[in-house]
Amino acid sequence: MKVVVTGGLGFIGSHTVVELYRQGFEVVIIDNLSNSSIDVLTGIEKIIGTKPVFEQIDLRDKTVVTAFFEKHNDITGVIHFAASKAVGESVENPLLYYENNIASLVYLLQELQKKKESYFIFSSSCTVYGQAENMPITECASVQPAMSPYGNTKRIGEEIITDVAKVSGINAILLRYFNPIGAHETAEIGELPVGVPQNLVPFITQTAIGIRKELSVYGDDYPTADGTCIRDYIHVVDLAKAHVVALRRLIDHKNESKVEVFNVGTGKGSSVLEVIRTFEKVSGKPLPYKIVGRREGDIIEAYANTDRANQILGWKAELTLEEALDAAWKWEQKVRSI
Ligand code: WQD
Numbered sequence: 224m225k226v227v228v229t230g231g232l233g234f235i236g237s238h239t240v241v242e243l244y245r246q247g248f249e250v251v252i253i254d255n256l257s258n259s260s261i262d263v264l265t266g267i268e269k270i271i272g273t274k275p276v277f278e279q280i281d282l283r284d285k286t287v288v289t290a291f292f293e294k295h296n297d298i299t300g301v302i303h304f305a306a307s308k309a310v311g312e313s314v315e316n317p318l319l320y321y322e323n324n325i326a327s328l329v330y331l332l333q334e335l336q337k338k339k340e341s342y343f344i345f346s347s348s349c350t351v352y353g354q355a356e357n358m359p360i361t362e363c364a365s366v367q368p369a370m371s372p373y374g375n376t377k378r379i380g381e382e383i384i385t386d387v388a389k390v391s392g393i394n395a396i397l398l399r400y401f402n403p404i405g406a407h408e409t410a411e412i413g414e415l416p417v418g419v420p421q422n423l424v425p426f427i428t429q430t431a432i433g434i435r436k437e438l439s440v441y442g443d444d445y446p447t448a449d450g451t452c453i454r455d456y457i458h459v460v461d462l463a464k465a466h467v468v469a470l471r472r473l474i475d476h477k478n479e480s481k482v483e484v485f486n487v488g489t490g491k492g493s494s495v496l497e498v499i500r501t502f503e504k505v506s507g508k509p510l511p512y513k514i515v516g517r518r519e520g521d522i523i524e525a526y527a528n529t530d531r532a533n534q535i536l537g538w539k540a541e542l543t544l545e546e547a548l549d550a551a552w553k554w555e556q557k558v559r560s561i
Contacts, residue, residue, distance in 0.1 A: 224248055224249065224299075224300060224474065225248075225249040225250075225251065225295065225297055225298050225300070226243060226248050226249070226250055226251070226298065226300035226301070226302065226470065227250075227251045227252075227253060227295065227298050227300070227301050227302075228240050228243070228250055228251070228252050228253070228301075228302045228304065229253050229254070229282060229301065229302070229303045229304055229305035229327075229331070230253075230254055230259070230303070230304030230305030230306065230346075231250070231252030231253065231254055231275075231277075231304065232252060232254040232256065232259035232260065232261070232263040232264060232277070233254065233258065233259045233263075233304055233305075234403065234413070234414045234415070234459065235304055235346065235400075235403055235459055235462060235463065236252075236254070236259075236302075236304040236305075237259075237263050237266070237267055237412045238407060238412060238459045238460055238462070238463035239302060239304070239463040239466045239467070240252060240267055240271075240275060241267060241270050241271060241407065241412070241463065242460070242463045242464050242466070242467045243302075243466075243467055243470075244271040244273075244275070245271070246467050246471070248300075248467075248470075249276075250275055250276065251275075251276045251277075251278065251295060251298065252264070252275050252276065252277045252278070253277075253278050253279075253280040253282070253291065253305070254277070254279065254280070254305065255279060255280060255281040255282070255305070256279060257281075257307075258307070258308075258417055259415070260415060261277075263412060263415070264277055266407075266411040266412040267411075267412060269409070269411045270407060270409055270411050270412065278291065282305055282326075282327030282330060282331060283322060283323060283326050283327050283330075285330045285333075288327075288330040288331065288333075288334060289330075289333075289334060291334075292334040292337075299335075299338055299340060299341045299342060300341070300342045300470055300473075300474065301331060301335065301341070301342070301343050301344070302344040302346075302466050302470060303328065303331060303343065303344065303345055303346060304346045305327060306323065306324040306327070306346065306376065307319060307320050307323045307324060307373070308373060309373065309421055310350075310370075310371045310373050310374070310421065310520065311371075311421060312373075313371050313372040313373035313374075313376075314371055314372060314520075317372035320372045320373055320375075320376050321372065321376060324373075324376035324377075324380065325376055325379060325380065325383070328380050328383060328384075329383065331343075332383065332384070332387050332391075332393065335391070335393050336387060336391040336392075336393065338392055339392050340392040340394070341392060341393050341394070342394050342395075342470060342473035342474055343384065343388075343393055343394065343395040343396075343473075344395070344396050344398065344466055344469050344470055344473075345380060345381070345384055345395060345396070345397045345398065346398065346400065347377050347380065347381055347397045347398060347399045347400070347484075348374065348377045348399060348400050349399050349400065349401045349455070349486065349488070349525050349527065350369070350370070350371075350373070350374040350377060351366045351367070351369070351374060351377050351378045351381065351399060352364050352365075352366065352367060352399075352525065353367030353368070353369070353370055353374075353522065354367070354522040354523060354524075354525075355367075355525065358492070358524055358525075358526060359490060359492075359526050359527055359528035359529075360486065360525060360526065360527055360528055361486070361528040361530070361531075362399070362484045362485065362486055362528075362531055366378055366381075370520045370522075371520060381397050381484075384397065384482060385482045388481040388482045389481065393481070394473045394478055394481055394482075395473075395481065395482045395483075396469040396470075396472065396473060396478065396482075396483045396484075396485065397482065397483070397484045397485070398465060398466065398469060398485055398487045399484065399485065399486050399487065400457070400462060400487050400488075401454065401455035401456070401457050401486070401487065401488035401489075401525065401526065401527050402422075402423075402454045402455060402456045402457065402488075403457055403459045403462050404422075404423075404424040404456045404457070404458065404459065404547045404548070404551060405424075405458040405459045405460065405542070405546070405547030405548070405550040405551050405554075406459065406550040406551050406553065406554030407459075407460065407550070407554075408460070408550060410550070410553045410554045410556075410557040412554075413459075413550070413551065413554030413555075413557075413558070414459075414551070414554070415558070419435075423438075423454075423495065423498060424456070424498070424547075424548065424551050425551070425555075426438055427498070427499065427502050427510060427548075427551075428502075428551050428552055428554075428555035429555065430510060430511060430512075431502070431506055431508050431510060431552065431555070432555050432556065432559050434559075436511070437511035437512055437513055438499070438510060438511065438512035438513075439512070439513060439515045440495050440496070440499075440512050440513065440514045440515065441495075441515060441516070441517055441518035441521060442514070442515070442516060442517035442518070442521070443496070443514045444517075445517075445523050445524075446523060447494055447523065447524060448494065449494050449496045449497070450496075451494045451495035451496045452494065452495055452521055452522070452523055452524065453492040453493065453494050453523070453524040453525070453526065454492065454493065454524075454525055454526065455488035455489055455490070455491060455492055455493075455525060455526035455527050456489070456493055456498065456544055456547060457487065457488050457489050457540055457547075458540065458542035458543075458546060458547040458550070459547075460542060460550075461489075461540040461541060461542050462487055464538065465485075465487045465532065465536070465538045468536055468537060468538040469485070469536060469538075472536065472537075479535075483535075484531075485531055485532045485535075485536050485538075486527040486528060486529060486531065486532060487527070487529075487532060487538075488526060488527025488529055488540070489526075489527070489529070489540040489544075490526065490527050490528065490529040490540070491526060491544075492524060492525075492526035493544055498544070498548070499512060501544055501545055501548055502548045502552070504545070505545050505548045505549045505552060506548075506549075506552045
């Protein structure tokens with residue numbers, strides 16, 4: 224079956240393309256290369272042994288999106304990653320986020336709505352929960368007012384998909400990611416943050432390799448065991464596999480409603496200091512860091528209740544924090560050796 228992966232040259236998208244190929248899907252990658260590199264295509268090719276079909280498409284251009292689906296009129300499966308995702312940038316430039324993340328989603332859905340039946344996997348985020356009251360977080364936890372325009376585009380995106388699915392042949396699964404980290408075991412693909420990394424793990428690996436002087440730990444005065452924030456860090460390969468399982472669920476008509484929601488995490492929370500200690504153990508390198516003030520907008524704690532994903536979706540994270548950090552470190556060393 225032919226499937227389009229939007230943002231397929233991005234971090235999670237590229238790993239999902241690999242897993243789709245492994246499961247026998249025919250994949251068309253579209254990406255506008257605004258936050259990814261064409262070199263990722265080579266990395267994917269080295270892993271799967273064939274050059275994936277790639278088209279440079281900007282989903283903000285409605286005529287281009289329409290032309291794409293007219294050309295590939297046999298496509299009924301879409302995994303939609305393409306979106307801007309930097310929380311801080313979204314605060315400074317909200318319209319960039321509303322145009323890119325919402326308009327492109329609308330144009331995609333307008334094409335799928337023309338089809339009798341289609342299958343849509345949406346890249347959502349645990350950010351929609353804000354600071355949830357209870358841990359671990361279930362899918363029934365209330366969706367909070369967003370802490371950033373980025374988070375708002377995920378919340379609005381879920382609502383748009385839900386409304387459209389009611390009146391069309393679109394079947395959708397919303398995957399609410401926790402914190403994706405790591406890289407492919409071959410070190411052929413991984414995370415490629417543009418500029419100074421905002422996220423913890425790429426900042427750690429860039430510090431360990433010497434690009435950054437030291438890691439700033441944003442606060443150790445939170446109400447947690449060691450005072451630093453807790454997150455559910457999930458290996459990007461486990462996360463990629465969840466997308467293929469979700470797509471297969473829709474294709475096989477196993478979904479119990481037109482729109483289903485699943486938390487995709489490990490179900491385990493790790494503090495910033497625990498991640499640092501684990502990285503030092505895995506890499507054998509002491510990590511220079513300093514404790515600084517809290518980062519605006521950070522929540523204290525978030526980790527997933529994965530019962531629905533495990534028991535209904537039939538997916539479970541298998542890789543550990545150590546394996547993810549080891550893969551991230553190997554990837555960083557590979558990228559810097561080129
Ligand atoms: C994790 C923890 C920081 C950097 C965001 C988005 C989420 C998803 C993942 C896109 C926090 C601490 C971080 C640093 C630090 N994005 N930290 N020093 O904020 O949980 O989630 O990225 O899909 O939607 O909200 O991830 O990696 O930025 O931070 O101390 O240099 O590490 O305070 O506690 P976050 P993160």
